[in-house]
Amino acid sequence: MVETLIPKPAPPAAFAAATPAGAPFIEIEDVSLFYGASQALKNISLKLQEKVVTAFIGPSGCGKSTLLRCLNRMNDLIDNVRIDGAIKIGGHNIYAPDVDVIELRKRVGMVFQKSNPFPKSIYENVAYGLRLHGVKAKSDLDSRIEECLRASALWDEVRDRLHSSALGLSGGQQQRLCIARAIAIKPEVILMDEPASALDPIATARIEDLILDLKKEFTIVIVTHNMQQAARISDQTAFFYIGELVEFGPTTKIFTNPAQKRTEDYVSGRFG
Amino acid sequence: MNTVTPPEYLPESSSDTTRFTRHFRAEKFDFWSFFFSGLTGLATLFILGILATILLNIIVNGWSAISWHFVSTIPKKDFFDASTTGVLPMIVGTAFRVIVMTIFVIPVGVITAIYLTEYAANTSLITRIIRAAVNNLAGVPSIVFGLFGLGFFINFVGKNLDKLLHNANAVWGQPALLWASLTLAVMTLPVVIVATEESLKAIPPGLREASLALGATKLETILKIVLPQALPGIMTGGILAVSRAAGEVAPILFTGVAYYMASLPGHLSDQFMDLGYHVFVLATQSPNIEQTRPILYATVLVLLLLTFALNIVAILIRARVRKKLRALG
Amino acid sequence: MGIHRGHKARPGEWLAEKFIFLVSLSAILMVLLIFLFVAREALPVFFGETNTALVQKPIPPAEMDKHSPAELQAYLELTPAEFAKMDKAILRSLMEVKVEAQNDIPEDFRNDPDAKINTTEWKYLLRPHQWNNYNKPEYIWQPVGQIKKFNIIPLFVGTLKVTLIGLLFAVPLAVGAAIYVSQLARPRAREIIKPAIELLSGIPSVVVGVFALLVMATVLQGLFHYQTRLNAFVAGLALGFAVIPVIFSIAEDALTSVPRAYTQGALALGASRWQTAWQIVLPAALPGVFAAAVLGFGRAIGETMIVLMVCSASVMSWSTFDSARSITTTIAAEMAEAVNGGPHYRILFMLGALLFAATFVSNMVGDFVIHRFKLKLEGKK
Numbered sequence: 010m011v012e013t014l015i016p017k018p019a020p021p022a023a024f025a026a027a028t029p030a031g032a033p034f035i036e037i038e039d040v041s042l043f044y045g046a047s048q049a050l051k052n053i054s055l056k057l058q059e060k061v062v063t064a065f066i067g068p069s070g071c072g073k074s075t076l077l078r079c080l081n082r083m084n085d086l087i088d089n090v091r092i093d094g095a096i097k098i099g100g101h102n103i104y105a106p107d108v109d110v111i112e113l114r115k116r117v118g119m120v121f122q123k124s125n126p127f128p129k130s131i132y133e134n135v136a137y138g139l140r141l142h143g144v145k146a147k148s149d150l151d152s153r154i155e156e157c158l159r160a161s162a163l164w165d166e167v168r169d170r171l172h173s174s175a176l177g178l179s180g181g182q183q184q185r186l187c188i189a190r191a192i193a194i195k196p197e198v199i200l201m202d203e204p205a206s207a208l209d210p211i212a213t214a215r216i217e218d219l220i221l222d223l224k225k226e227f228t229i230v231i232v233t234h235n236m237q238q239a240a241r242i243s244d245q246t247a248f249f250y251i252g253e254l255v256e257f258g259p260t261t262k263i264f265t266n267p268a269q270k271r272t273e274d275y276v277s278g279r280f281g
Numbered sequence: 282m283n284t285v286t287p288p289e290y291l292p293e294s295s296s297d298t299t300r301f302t303r304h305f306r307a308e309k310f311d312f313w314s315f316f317f318s319g320l321t322g323l324a325t326l327f328i329l330g331i332l333a334t335i336l337l338n339i340i341v342n343g344w345s346a347i348s349w350h351f352v353s354t355i356p357k358k359d360f361f362d363a364s365t366t367g368v369l370p371m372i373v374g375t376a377f378r379v380i381v382m383t384i385f386v387i388p389v390g391v392i393t394a395i396y397l398t399e400y401a402a403n404t405s406l407i408t409r410i411i412r413a414a415v416n417n418l419a420g421v422p423s424i425v426f427g428l429f430g431l432g433f434f435i436n437f438v439g440k441n442l443d444k445l446l447h448n449a450n451a452v453w454g455q456p457a458l459l460w461a462s463l464t465l466a467v468m469t470l471p472v473v474i475v476a477t478e479e480s481l482k483a484i485p486p487g488l489r490e491a492s493l494a495l496g497a498t499k500l501e502t503i504l505k506i507v508l509p510q511a512l513p514g515i516m517t518g519g520i521l522a523v524s525r526a527a528g529e530v531a532p533i534l535f536t537g538v539a540y541y542m543a544s545l546p547g548h549l550s551d552q553f554m555d556l557g558y559h560v561f562v563l564a565t566q567s568p569n570i571e572q573t574r575p576i577l578y579a580t581v582l583v584l585l586l587l588t589f590a591l592n593i594v595a596i597l598i599r600a601r602v603r604k605k606l607r608a609l610g
Numbered sequence: 611m612g613i614h615r616g617h618k619a620r621p622g623e624w625l626a627e628k629f630i631f632l633v634s635l636s637a638i639l640m641v642l643l644i645f646l647f648v649a650r651e652a653l654p655v656f657f658g659e660t661n662t663a664l665v666q667k668p669i670p671p672a673e674m675d676k677h678s679p680a681e682l683q684a685y686l687e688l689t690p691a692e693f694a695k696m697d698k699a700i701l702r703s704l705m706e707v708k709v710e711a712q713n714d715i716p717e718d719f720r721n722d723p724d725a726k727i728n729t730t731e732w733k734y735l736l737r738p739h740q741w742n743n744y745n746k747p748e749y750i751w752q753p754v755g756q757i758k759k760f761n762i763i764p765l766f767v768g769t770l771k772v773t774l775i776g777l778l779f780a781v782p783l784a785v786g787a788a789i790y791v792s793q794l795a796r797p798r799a800r801e802i803i804k805p806a807i808e809l810l811s812g813i814p815s816v817v818v819g820v821f822a823l824l825v826m827a828t829v830l831q832g833l834f835h836y837q838t839r840l841n842a843f844v845a846g847l848a849l850g851f852a853v854i855p856v857i858f859s860i861a862e863d864a865l866t867s868v869p870r871a872y873t874q875g876a877l878a879l880g881a882s883r884w885q886t887a888w889q890i891v892l893p894a895a896l897p898g899v900f901a902a903a904v905l906g907f908g909r910a911i912g913e914t915m916i917v918l919m920v921c922s923a924s925v926m927s928w929s930t931f932d933s934a935r936s937i938t939t940t941i942a943a944e945m946a947e948a949v950n951g952g953p954h955y956r957i958l959f960m961l962g963a964l965l966f967a968a969t970f971v972s973n974m975v976g977d978f979v980i981h982r983f984k985l986k987l988e989g990k991k
């Protein structure tokens with residue numbers, strides 16, 4: 010109980026500032042995850058670069074979404090989960106006992122497979138995160154919201170109905186709204202869990218363009234079961250199979266000249 | 282290869298075509314199925330008939346005796362004189378006790394439901410005990426609640442409160458509006474908890490995840506996202522609790538209701554009159570039942586209108602909520 | 611590194627979570643308090659500490675000092691707090707009052723063989739006794755008069771009578787309707803009928819009581835031509851009305867929970883809807899239907915106002931067409947006249963405690979059966 014009385018240490022400076030140029034930004038060190046007795050992730054070690062799109066690919070149930078959710082500690086919400094190993098972002102282990110999860114999630118944002126806008130107006134959806142983290146003045150909110158909606162390529166479509174319900178948007182628009190909402194609080198990393206899997210090809214294309222745009226500012230990790238999508242938008246790709254990391258490397262190499270046979274079998278469609 | 286249809290499948294003559302149709306038509310009229318189905322349908326009809334009979338009986342008999350005068354007059358001690366009687370203090374008494382009850386039951390019920398849905402691990406022992414306790418509370422007979430009110434609130438809390446306040450005469454250690462309301466609050470707690478839980482569970486988990494992923498704490502998520510969504514369901518629960526409590530007489534028999542009060546209740550330690558109790562008094566203690574009939578029915582009608590109006594409001598809100606939440610997918 | 615769920619706790623969050631948890635414990639607290647405080651008032655009877663014997667040898671005030679304070683306190687029937695407040699003079703005058711009370715007992719009562727009996731002893735509460743002026747042992751509940759008779763068996767019989775009649779009436783109707791609504795009727799009809807039957811549960815029991823008193827009693831007497839107009843039969847039927855929605859709700863829920871796959875499998879084999887319902891669905895849903903009856907039983911024995919309005923006399927009779935007093939109506943009707951703290955009062959509380967225990971058990975049984983039933987349907991055991 011005593012620890013709750015200790016004041017929080019000043020939050021570490023932005024992760025990125027702590028990373029010397031060229032050093033890996035996200036380091037996953039020997040991570041294993043257990044749901045009760047069954048092991049979902051087996052000794053994963055991975056180093057991801059900054060401001061780069063990394064794709065996690067692999068067949069269903071291989072653990073890619075699970076690993077993604079480890080990066081912002083969303084797996085903490087599940088009972089019976091045990092995580093071994095360490096994950097360092099900007100050099101700080103996010104599983105250290107003194108880490109404030111709330112702060113972490115400000116820095117590492119997430120976009121979900123099924124878009125989940127709040128049942129509020131478009132404006133309020135984006136404002137939610139901003140208000141949470143202290144932005145109160147209306148003018149600040151207005152300008153920031155416009156900035157994010159422009160960045161998500163949504164501004165032109167919704168500028169006239171900012172205060173109408175977000176649920177009235179199409180699926181693709183809702184997902185872009187979720188992305189706008191996520192980038193509003195200026196995270197450094199954006200995690201995307203199959204963001205376009207529920208969308209039609211046109212909406213998917215727009216999301217992919219958006220991702221290529223966003224990577225100039227954010228580090229992006231995207232889980233996808235669509236290999237062609239991974240090939241289109243990612244710089245690095247990690248291939249997972251039944252909880253293990255099989256291969257990791259530049260996307261072009263993984264798709265044209267993979268080192269492992271299993272990787273080759275997967276990307277050429279022999280299984281999956 | 283034999284392409285000719287084997288003879289056993291060919292009709293030998295036109296009269297044998299019945300052999301095909303016989304396979305697809307019922308062999309005989311299934312009497313027992315019809316009979317038993319009809320029986321259960323009759324059972325349903327009978328139950329609905331009872332409902333209709335009770336309601337019609339009351340409406341037909343009570344409608345003529347209801348008037349604005351009836352609803353707004355404070356009666357004299359003789360309730361059975363139709364010309365001077367009124368039910369204003371009973372309406373006020375019922376309303377007051379229900380309002381005070383709501384002030385206590387809604388916060389406790391909602392917080393308990395939030396714990397059960399948002400925080401509790403479903404398999405832990407303490408959670409199961411809490412749920413068992415809520416279920417048991419729902420099944421306790423109403424008269425036992427009355428005894429509880431007498432034994433705990435009046436004889437224990439009230440008496441000690443009087444001692445603490447150095448009251449010469451018993452102020453809190455006797456039947457009072459406050460104790461009756463608290464007793465009802467304990468009685469209707471399960472209603473509020475179940476209704477709130479239902480509405481909390483209907484909110485898709487994706488919304489909570491989205492909020493948490495943006496760096497909100499669990500409490501912020503509950504206060505800013507979950508509760509506003511669940512509000513209509515909570516209101517439904519509150520209204521259902523109110524409508525149930527308004528009609529209950531047994532719990533207030535020893536905890537606060539009075540046969541006759543000259544004035545309206547003004548203080549939490551006052552006793553009060555009550556619609557349901559008045560119905561009971563009129564029905565069982567009237568010197569001339571024929572004369573009292575119209576007053577009795579009118580009072581019942583007022584009580585029913587109150588409880589039914591509330592029930593219907595609750596059902597309407599519930600339907601609207603379901604529609605709204607369905608839109609979220 | 612290692613296993614770390616730990617993260618920087620926010621004190622506000624932690625406090626809020628603990629507060630919410632504490633409030634949730636209130637439900638458990640309530641159940642405990644109810645049992646505790648109802649039983650508390652009844653404990654003296656349980657432990658045989660009450661004595662209603664009319665003729666008791668009074669302790670002469672002069673011999674006050676020969677007895678210990680504890681004995682005096684029990685003799686004067688005071689609580690320890692009250693006893694401590696009184697000085698000797700007050701105690702002496704109280705004892706004199708007691709002597710006077712004994713002397714005030716009329717001669718014929720004094721010679722009554724029943725006068726020396728402590729009528730709150732367990733054997734008088736439970737077993738028949740041949741009282742003076744009666745020619746055979748009887749179970750009598752008559753808490754008024756000089757010699758108060760507290761036998762609780764007639765009350766149990768009354769409760770059972772009315773409850774059994776009510777259930778015999780309500781269970782077939784409610785289960786039949788449940789089968790109809792969940793298996794045989796059109797889905798559209800289900801949406802209308804289900805809320806309508808649940809509306810029946812919204813009618814306060816006083817109102818059902820009025821209906822029973824004014825309408826049913828007359829109608830039924832006309833139909834069956836029995837002697838007593840207000841009897842257990844009428845009360846039982848009215849009770850059945852009140853209990854039908856409870857049994858219907860749970861039974862219908864149980865029947866609907868049976869997976870569609872069973873129904874469709876049977877129908878595909880050519881069974882009629884009735885055959886499917888009776889031979890496949892009902893057996894599968896039987897635990898749930900049984901639980902519905904158990905919970906209906908619990909509700910029925912706890913019902914007060916209906917029986918209170920219809921029946922008033924406490925007659926020990928197994929006949930359906932005599933009046934009956936149930937446990938609940940006795941408590942409701944007599945508590946107002948019982949002296950706070952006196953033996954009558956305590957026995958009424960004891961009845962309440964017994965009632966609570968009975969409904970507690972029947973609720974646990976019902977909930978447990980439903981719980982196992984639902985688990986079985988989901989394939990776990």
